[in-house]
Amino acid sequence: xxxxxxxxxxxxxxxxxxxxxxxxxxxxxxxxxxxxxxxxxxxxxxxxxxxxxxxxxxxxxxxxxxxxxxxxxxxxxxxxxxxxxxxxxxxxxxxxxxxxxxxxxxxxxxxxxxxxxxxxxxx
Numbered sequence: 001x002x003x004x005x006x007x008x009x010x011x012x013x014x015x016x017x018x019x020x021x022x023x024x025x026x027x028x029x030x031x032x033x034x035x036x037x038x039x040x041x042x043x044x045x046x047x048x049x050x051x052x053x054x055x056x057x058x059x060x061x062x063x064x065x066x067x068x069x070x071x072x073x074x075x076x077x078x079x080x081x082x083x084x085x086x087x088x089x090x091x092x093x094x095x096x097x098x099x100x101x102x103x104x105x106x107x108x109x110x111x112x113x114x115x116x117x118x119x120x121x122x123x
Contacts, residue, residue, distance in 0.1 A: 001045055002031040026059055058087030061107075065117060079117055083109045
């Protein structure tokens with residue numbers, strides 16, 4: 001969370017990279033909002049998460065459903081990703097005749113996956 005972001009902001013190599021510094025600044029702001037809303041325990045900052053599409057220009061995110069039914073487990077099991085998306089400011093402008101920059105954030109929701117999980121839970 002915020003501790004990792006602060007640690008990364010102190011890194012000499014990262015602090016020299018303007019894009020990395022801006023991204024970490026955005027993540028710091030996000031975690032400040034999460035703290036205000038009292039939901040930092042529901043969010044994880046995962047540096048291994050990557051999207052294969054090159055039009056993302058900022059933070060990417062993924063929603064993972066957790067299964068907490070099993071009493072024998074200390075940590076909830078991940079059932080899998082049910083949504084994902086991110087920021088892609090340059091994408092809409094590619095289709096605009098005037099080439100305007102339009103700030104955008106998008107998400108896709110795995111409806112079929114959610115229904116499959118609901119069906120399993122009903123059984």
